[in-house]
Amino acid sequence: MSTSVLYNDQGGAEAAVEAGLESTPTSSSTGAAFRLVHADFKKNEDLKEMLESNKESLKLDAMKRIVELIAKGKNASELFPAVVKNVASKNIELKKLVYVYLVRYAEEQQDLALLSISTFQRALKDPNQLIRASALRVLSSIRVPIIVPIMMLAIKEASADLSPYVRKTAAHAIQKLYSLDQDQKEQLIEVIEKLLKDKSTLVAGSVVMAFEEVCPDRIDLIHKNYRKLCNLLVDVEEWGQVVIISMLTRYARTQFTSPWKEDAMFDETNEKAFYDSDSEEKKDQVKAGPYVMDPDHRLLLRNTKPLLQSRNTAVVMSVAQLYWHLAPKHEVNIVTKSLVRLLRSNREVQYIVLQNIATMSIQRKGMFEPFMKSFYVRSTDSTHIKTLKLEILTNLANEANISIILREFQTYVKSQDKAFAAATIQAIGRCATNISEVTDTCLNGLVLLLSNRDETVVAESVVVIKKLLQTQPSQRSEIIKHMAKLFDSITVPMARASILWLMGEYCERVPKIAPDVLRKMAKTFTAEEEIVKLQTVNLAAKLYLTNSKQTKLLTQYILNLGKYDQNYDIRDRTRFIRQLIVPSEQGGALSKYARRILLAPKPAPVLESAFKDRDHYQLGSLSHSLNIKAIGYQELSDWPAVAPDQSVRNVEVIEPVKEWVPLVGKVKKSKSDSKFYSDDEDDKEEEGSDSSGSEDSSSSSSSSGESGSESEEESSEESEKTSSDSGRSSSASEESTSESKSEQTTKKKTKKVPQEKKSKPPAADSSSDENGNAPVAQASSSSSESSSGSESDSEGDSDSDPPRVQKKVEVKSKKEVSLLDLCDFTPAPTNAPKPVVLSSSLLSDLQGLSLSNVSSAIQVTTSSFSPVKTHELLHHMTGKGLSAKYHFPRQPCLYQPSMVAVQIILTNSSDHSLEEIHVGGRSPASLNIHCFNTIERLEPEASVTVSMGIDFSDSTQAANFQLCTKEDQFNVSIQPAVGELVMPSTMTEQDFCKEQGKLLGMNETSATITMATANCSSQAISKQVLSVANVGVVSSTQNNLHRFAGRTVSSGALVLVSLQLKESSTALLTINTEKSVMGSMLLRDLKQALAQA
């Protein structure tokens, strides 16, 4: 009633009239708003009435409406007294709804809430477990501090309840009580300790959750329950599994020693075996390996593995992170498939899984490389999924697959989603810095993008090119010039600023252009963005220092403009620069160093993954996803150097003898035993580590996944057996351990043969999976094999299995043979000096080959035409009598297939003999040259021809090296014509057309050219083309169409040239190649050659 009074006060007289009219159907529109408010009150009023009525159905209706109010977020707290009366209702649905209400509002109405407590206390004693549980749930959810003691008591009682469901509820209640009153911690830990001992799968998840919430640091509580938890894990409900796995991950990191050191060992031995064939020695080393995995550690890994097959994505992810953080490196690979499977799931799941894969793929490329295609972007993916996939593809890029990835990127660059296109450009930039082989290709591709129509694409390209040029400080003036040309058309500030910076930084390389750009900037200075202005000032300063004659006035003008700029940053910068470069009386001290300050060589930026720094968070965690330390995040500790005492996990008490176990005859027991083992056989065999003893065997029966009745029977029999064991001696646990162990080993012996059979096919499979590189091949060999390896480690003393080890060695050596073969076939193994980098699987490698090499029908041939155009390498004047000339013999290089053969004719035109002529230092240092042997002595007027091999990596960048004699050193450089970087290949016309069809778009350059009349015959054309480029003629059925095919020397990319003659001596010249820059250069050269008479 008070509410309506209040309302009357507020609403005034008119509203009161309206209220009075409420019941009549006609009401004026002016009071409509008031009426609504009123109706609201009115509704609550009648809800109250309904709740106070005698009819259950009315009450229920009222409660349903109240719940609707709560759901909408409306306040229904004033109904509390009326609602709380119904807490003792017999109607179970009504009661539940009242509970919902109570939990929602008890905090606000603490005094009234107390009225309901006695009802719950009574319900806690109810014979129906559902009612007991729900009473405890509600009681613990009422957040009223006064009832803490009552809650404590209830939890203690419930934790001893016969029903596991009630005990589960108790575990949940622990967390609620703890969040309400932290002082109860000690008592609650006692309850947790008790519940941790619980053997019900129902309780396990919830109590571990409580443990994590209340006392995550009390690792000691876990020791005794560790094995039990591991064994129960499979049968725990899925949500509990996630929590337990995450807790056990933390636990294991504190209790076991790192299995990763052993890996290094593993790889080392393996590598050794790769090089020398003495397998004897290797076997010894394996046996002498210092690391033996703790059986409990193994137990955890083994028992979580089946969960990778869970339908719950959270479970799969948590197992994956467990393996990532705990498993020996070579076993981590088993999670890959499952993670890739999760990518089929919902968008949100994909997002999280991709984030984790991104982090993993930085450290372990090999894990996801075979699944590279699963990360290809689809146009329907949402933007953040796309960028994550891009991130992963970039991480996975290596020498072997880069061409495939770059081709894929080309598609993405054209995407309509411009943000994504920009991200792709960044990714290309990263690939370019990471893989030096493709730096030129990428750079040139990016330069082409500068003429793109989209502004964001252009801007991003400029920024990335800037970074790339910085990391590749060499003669890039071409590109800088090109960018200067584009400068006027680019409007994105960041891009303009980048170009200006480049101009300034490399102003000495473009001495003519830079001042001109500055001149343009001076005109538009006032209209530019801040960032552009700053760079303009920088450019001016740098030019002033290097070329003050031309730019002095301009610089002063710009500095004056900057002095009066609105932005104080620019004013400051201008003032600073002026003092620095224009020496004045008082500020002369610094200006001496102006050059060194402004033109200091700057370290190149490192382009790296955004996921680089995420790996210190536990995978799959919220912190990892956000890259922020989330509240309540528990750090994973580092492995202990020495494992803490492992006996703490031993459990003395074996399963108590259950009274209701019927006496079973000896015969039946052994039978069921064998059944039990045969059920578990494979698992046991595969995973080894059976020393965990009787506890292990008894509890693994419950995890055997059989139907309930069966497993009960089994465990009862098991306990029967153990109890009979314990009959013999009081402390039988030790003995029964050894007994079961021996029993299992005998089992193993009998089973050995089939096991070996089984282990063979995966080994064969994996050998076909893995190529190139020994360590990875070994690491990813099927887990069953490797774990059996560690098994033989742990059982070193038993007579177990020399034959098996032998077997392993055999398989391995077989693999090695095939590896070597493969290496022989690989066309360009020298591209990568380190074999480790080539760690791609055979599969993808072959794909790479098949994609770039197309088909075996296309063969590289030697050219029929060898030009005799020689170039001067060293003039005899500069060479103090030594002169050198070089030409390209157009023969495949003998030394390495990726090198271009060069012949050098050395002549001594001095009057004394020259001694020890050899090749000295080279630049860039990475330049791959096969030098000629030192010429001991060259007599006057004598000449000698030597051949070299140079790997130009398909770029026309000059190879600089030193030609040394005994006394002197001469810097020389060989600049290859683009046509020399190709070698001819023969193919049929059909093949040519097919290949040409694959190389369209960015890969195609064409121009219409006018040919000299002398060149119109087909012979002349061939001659001219062949003189420019080392390509092969493709026989053609059409008279007016000439085709030539070649392949770049270094990367083997196809270069297809076609010339279509038209009327009046014009022709369409088309070049198709992946190496688009080579294409355009070749086009230029050919055009020139054909135009000449």
Added chain:
Amino acid sequence: MIHSLFLVNASGDIFLEKHWKSVVSRSVCDYFFEAQERATEPENVPPVISTPHHYLISVLRHRIYFVAVIQSEVPPLFVIEFLHRVVDTFQDYFGVCTEAAIKDNVVVVYELLEEMLDNGFPLATESNILKELIKPPTILRTMVNTITGSTNVGEQLPTGQLSVVPWRRTGVKYTNNEAYFDVVEEIDAIIDKSGSTITAEIQGVIDACVKLTGMPDLTLSFMNPRLLDDVSFHPCVRFKRWEAERILSFIPPDGNFRLLSYHVSSQNLVAIPVYVKHNITFREGSSQGRFDLTLGPKQTMGKAVESVLVSSQLPRGVLNASLNPSQGTYTFDPVTKLLTWDVGKINPQKLPSLKGTMSLQAGASKPDENPTINIQFKIQQMAISGLKVNRLDMYGEKYKPFKGIKYMTKAGKFQVRT
């Protein structure tokens, strides 16, 4: 763990809230709305958002955002998976999961959420258990309830909750005992413009509808289990049997469930059942573009390709398209630039084609990218990987059930780049 849940509709209204711990003000969703505004598409809202005191994890299904409020570290997938499970449950209960359905059944929704989480930790998520606790609303039951005053809420603890087979309720009785299995495979593929396959893989599921009395124990075996490369199971499947014998042995849940999802090993070549001939060109300078698309079947093992639907997001510069389909109907939405062509069945004798012109914005430069074509189709009575179920046996019960297996192949994410 999960603190609160907010349901947000497409227009950005919170239409339901539920708190499992103390109440979190709905103003926390403002951070979510901010992120929503920033994202151009509904799908681009990041699933995990950090706010000063809380973390918001959301999923988007049926145009409803389910926003969970988290206060401390928890695996994000845990929450995401749970939210999806909530949606699945709603769908199971109400047939659809729309704003209207949820609003109509607010009380049941609330009761469900109350059972599914306790203090933010999942309690009962198995559909079989929930259905015993809270009966799904049916028209008949609602009527009976209003008359008799009985309730939707079960009085006994579901037996499944305690047994070793938590997914199955006890005392199931049917007059017709039947078990149906649907093997459904989806082809994910990217085809490049020259028609060669960039990537293609097959993902499959076996959905089951089992209505059997008592506690049957089923085994399902395949003719060619080696095809299955990577599998994930319903919890009922005994993993050890699978590992050892490649046999699916399980006590099934009652009703509909997904028994298995699998991935066919990538070694096997994937047969692509349709091919697309396309010629989509924009000419520089003219405001016209040509659109020419022809579909045809290939490698379908004689089965008809049905329910074919082609959709393509045309470039922004396209104003309209006037096309002429040889069969089926097409629509072009000038706002979203989405072209859809409902083809229907492909007749191998007369290949369906869609030809015509697109009109471009005058003066706009030609789009640099040709649109991607997404294709959906269905092929009945065939599993494209060749997977075959060998036999289904039942143990533990005496009666003879009726068994049925159906195969189907569908397009998953099937894209053709042009």
